[in-house]
Amino acid sequence: MSEKYLHILLVEDDEVDIKNVQRAFKKNHISNPLHIARNGLEALEMLRGTGGKERLNPLPKVILLDLNMPKMGGLEFLQEVREDPELRTLSVFVMTTSDEESDKFAAYNLNVAGYILKPLSFERFVQAVSILNHYWTLCEQL
Incomplete structure (x- = not known):
């Protein structure tokens, strides 16, 4: 089953937000494999197979990325991904509490596919995840 579905990496340090993503996946009947990294450094290690991570x-193919995290924040992670020839084509959606114009500008300059503000109500968050699901379902068909 996992080979059939597009894999998704959630890069998020907040346990409540991780649970909300998992709940939104269940509510939308999304069965894509969801991998979780707690910061940008851990995510890079998972993507590259370094630092003792497999x-x-x-x-x-899709990364859901928080911006405000310890060790390595989202924008620094995104910069690393875009400079890596093996990772640069990954689709990244930012999901963050930051409504700062400078963060939005920096994220879009690093070619994010979308910028979703938290906290949405859980119902609105479920709708946002549903829209993302339509995107990666289309990607699976290509």
Whole structure:
């Protein structure tokens, strides 16, 4: 089953937000494999197979990324991904509490596919995840 579905990497340090994503996946009947990294550094290790982490195989095609995290924040992670020839084509959606114009500008300059503000109500969050599901369902068909 996991080879059939597009894999997704959630890069998020907040346990409540991780649970909300998992709940939104269930509510939308999304069965895509969801991998979780607690910060940008851990996510890079998972994507590259470094730092004692096994490389994700297959690589996720979609990353859901928080910006405000310890060790390595989202924008620094995104910069690393865009500079890596093996990772630069991954689709990244930012999901963050930051409504700062500078963060939005920086994220879009690093070619994010979308920028979703938290906290949405859980119902609105479920709708946002549903829209993302339509996107990666289309990607699976290509």
